[in-house]
Amino acid sequence: MTESGTKAAPEAKPRRGRPPSTSLNQGLILDTALAIIEREGADALTLRRLGTELGANHTAVLRHFAGKDEILLGLAERLIEEAMDGFVPSAGWRQTLESMASRVRAACLAHPQVAVLVATRVSRRAAEFRGADVVIGALRQAGFEDRDAARYYRSLVDTAMALASYEAAVTALDSASLEGDRMAWRREYLAVSPARYPDLAAVAPFLAEADEDDQFGTTLGLLLDAVELRARAGR
Structure with missing residues (x-):
């Protein structure tokens, strides 16, 4: 409970199986991009989709590419x-x-x-x-x-x-x-x-x-x- 008496919102947890953004690297990003394209085609590859698949904000991808x-x-x-x-x-x-x-x-x-x-x-x-x-x-x-x-x-x-x-x-x-x-x-x-x-x-x-x-x-x-x-x- 907070001081105002309302219940605190639980901390968001990263999706199971997805690495935290701090562990992102070029190899992992390319692996994920490759998997998206092979599974769903070229049009499915976007920065936002990459971020979702990696369990990170898409801007984290831009720190590597x-x-x-x-x-x-x-x-x-x-x-x-x-x-x-x-x-x-x-x-x-x-x-x-x-x-x-x-x-x-x-x-x-x-x-x-x-x-x-x-x-x-x-x-x-x-x-x-x-x-x-x-x-x-x-x-x-x-x-x-x-x-x-x-x-x-x-x-x-x-x-x-x-x-x-x-x-x-x-x-x-x-x-x-x-x-x-x-x-x-x-x-x-x-x-x-x-x-x-x-x-x-x-x-x-x-x-x-x-x-x-x-x-x-x-x-x-x-x-x-x-x-x-x-x-x-x-x-």
């Missing part, structure tokens, strides 16, 4: 960290590039909602710098001068991220949409008019078959074949 955009850059770095974890360059430059691209793809497919959200961002952090160093080193090993190594690095990385995030976006579709798109190759494309679309009709029976191929590997192989041809010409 300047804003939501910096959190997104941190998530982009998380994908690259996952891709680079345990990576050892191969003896051959092409094998190094293939391995790096496959690792990026695996990280994107493991976190499809996040991959679609951050694929176009430049994280400007340590894991990204290390990945860039590895890719550029492989291109210089192939024999490219520095200017060309820089240009082809950008082309390779942008293409690999575009392919991986596209594939991630496909896996993130709801099952009905995904099945409808897959069946289109076996229905609508097979039914096109040979008179109106002669070339499409000629290959239509093989489009569904191609849908089962590793499109990422096929496209990456075409790009690396072109890089290898240019490397030979440069020598």
Whole structure:
């Protein structure tokens, strides 16, 4: 009881399982942001929602990140960290590039909602710098001068991220949409008019078959074949 005779309000207790704001750190905030996006999609991620999930005022998050955009850059770095974890360059430059691209793809497919959200961002952090160093080193090993190594690095990385995030976006579709798109190759494309679309009709029976191929590997192989041809010409 207070001196006025009214009962004092009980102290608010933090929700069970949520850390007090004093224990917040960048890693925990990124873990929570990642979980929100993977569970509910990109639109669900707001500073207020982060604060609620962490059991803290959203302003506490701003003591660790300047804003939501910096959190997104941190998530982009998380994908690259996952891709680079345990990576050892191969003896051959092409094998190094293939391995790096496959690792990026695996990280994107493991976190499809996040991959679609951050694929176009430049994280400007340590894991990204290390990945860039590895890719550029492989291109210089192939024999490219520095200017060309820089240009082809950008082309390779942008293409690999575009392919991986596209594939991630496909896996993130709801099952009905995904099945409808897959069946289109076996229905609508097979039914096109040979008179109106002669070339499409000629290959239509093989489009569904191609849908089962590793499109990422096929496209990456075409790009690396072109890089290898240019490397030979440069020598």
